[in-house]
Amino acid sequence: MNSINQSRSECTPFIWPIGGGKGGTGKSFLTINIGILLARQGYKTLLIDADLGTPNLHTIIGLPNPKTSLSDFVNKTVSTLEETVLEMPVHNLFLISGARNKLDIANFAHEQKMKMLRAISRLHYDYILLDLGAGTAFNTIDFFTLSDSGIFVCIPEPTSIENIYRLIRSVYIRKIRQVLQINCFRNLAGQAEAQNRDAVIQHPEYLLTTLKQIDPEQGGNIEKILQAFQFKLVVNQVRKRDNPRTGTLICKIIEKHLGMRIQFIGNVGFDDRVHETVCMKSPYILKYAHSQTALDLHGVLQGITGGTNRQTAALAASTSI
Numbered sequence: 001m002n003s004i005n006q007s008r009s010e011c012t013p014f015i016w017p018i019g020g021g022k023g024g025t026g027k028s029f030l031t032i033n034i035g036i037l038l039a040r041q042g043y044k045t046l047l048i049d050a051d052l053g054t055p056n057l058h059t060i061i062g063l064p065n066p067k068t069s070l071s072d073f074v075n076k077t078v079s080t081l082e083e084t085v086l087e088m089p090v091h092n093l094f095l096i097s098g099a100r101n102k103l104d105i106a107n108f109a110h111e112q113k114m115k116m117l118r119a120i121s122r123l124h125y126d127y128i129l130l131d132l133g134a135g136t137a138f139n140t141i142d143f144f145t146l147s148d149s150g151i152f153v154c155i156p157e158p159t160s161i162e163n164i165y166r167l168i169r170s171v172y173i174r175k176i177r178q179v180l181q182i183n184c185f186r187n188l189a190g191q192a193e194a195q196n197r198d199a200v201i202q203h204p205e206y207l208l209t210t211l212k213q214i215d216p217e218q219g220g221n222i223e224k225i226l227q228a229f230q231f232k233l234v235v236n237q238v239r240k241r242d243n244p245r246t247g248t249l250i251c252k253i254i255e256k257h258l259g260m261r262i263q264f265i266g267n268v269g270f271d272d273r274v275h276e277t278v279c280m281k282s283p284y285i286l287k288y289a290h291s292q293t294a295l296d297l298h299g300v301l302q303g304i305t306g307g308t309n310r311q312t313a314a315l316a317a318s319t320s321i
């Protein structure tokens with residue numbers, strides 16, 4: 001690893017939760033393949049199977065019986081999260097599997113969840129990719145509180161687009177609440193909600209507008225913090241007949257209705273051979289390195305590494321996520 005990467009992994013990791021409103025959009029596919037590309041660029045990269053209910057990253061990677069998993073840490077079988085990290089056959093690539101998670105981990109207690117989130121934020125890697133479960137459950141959304149960044153994956157179908165919109169809205173509301181809590185602005189939020197609770201829930205931008213009316217200075221500060229967030233959108237499984245501009249249109253709709261900016265970082269083409277590589281438990285990017293879909297994955301990688309990303313440092317120490 002080069003010295004730049006070394007110094008970065010000794011500092012705070014770049015944490016990217018990867019979510020999708022619907023199952024089967026390709027969150028795990030992107031996690032493993034982007035993870036491999038990052039590792040090959042010299043970044044010490046950790047993949048975490050944070051799909052608590054239905055973890056399967058280990059299978060896609062070809063590791064049928066991992067010795068440890070996330071729940072070993074949650075259930076205190078091991079004392080540090082580092083003890084659950086597995087080395088992958090790819091240099092620089094590591095995994096915390098969900099394979100042996102206890103069935104009840106998806107509903108674990110708040111304190112256990114906080115402990116896990118804090119432990120993740122203290123790990124020493126260049127990049128940490130979190131493969132999340134589908135949907136908008138609390139325990140999925142809470143992983144987005146770990147960093148100022150997030151990748152949303154949808155496919156070009158109306159149901160998936162509708163669900164990604166709902167997910168992004170839930171994450172955005174969660175982030176606003178998180179910022180308010182961290183900065184002791186709970187009262188402000190309470191006042192805004194008291195004025196019009198339904199509007200706050202239906203239209204997150206209303207919360208900010210109200211906050212700015214109640215306290216222009218603090219409201220403005222919150223707006224600046226929110227603008228620093230980096231949300232990225234990937235449209236996966238795009239076929240030739242699909243509209244290549246779907247991602248751009250989704251971002252415009254989100255900006256119009258939620259008042260938040262999200263960057264479209266690329267279409268990833270549908271390739272029948274993905275199925276074959278999943279069945280063979282062999283990562284796609286290693287087998288079909290020069291395909292169009294592989295090129296698309298490189299484009300997504302560029303969209304991830306091109307910008308800046310910082311962990312919410314205050315958050316790591318905070319117990320009020």
Ligand SMILES: Nc1ncnc2c1ncn2[C@@H]1O[C@H](COP(=O)(O)OP(=O)(O)OP(=O)(O)O)[C@@H](O)[C@H]1O
Pocket residue numbers: 020022023024025026027028029030051133134236237238268269270271272273274275278293
């Ligand atoms: N670009 C692609 N081209 C063709 N097939 C794909 C592509 N991306 C993913 N798939 C296929 O779509 C299915 C779902 O992919 P994956 O398991 O990565 O989705 P997921 O979002 O992680 O699903 P879940 O929510 O169930 O965890 C798999 O069968 C995979 O082979």
Ligand SMILES: [Mg+2]
Pocket residue numbers: 027028029051056131132
């Ligand atoms: Mg998955």
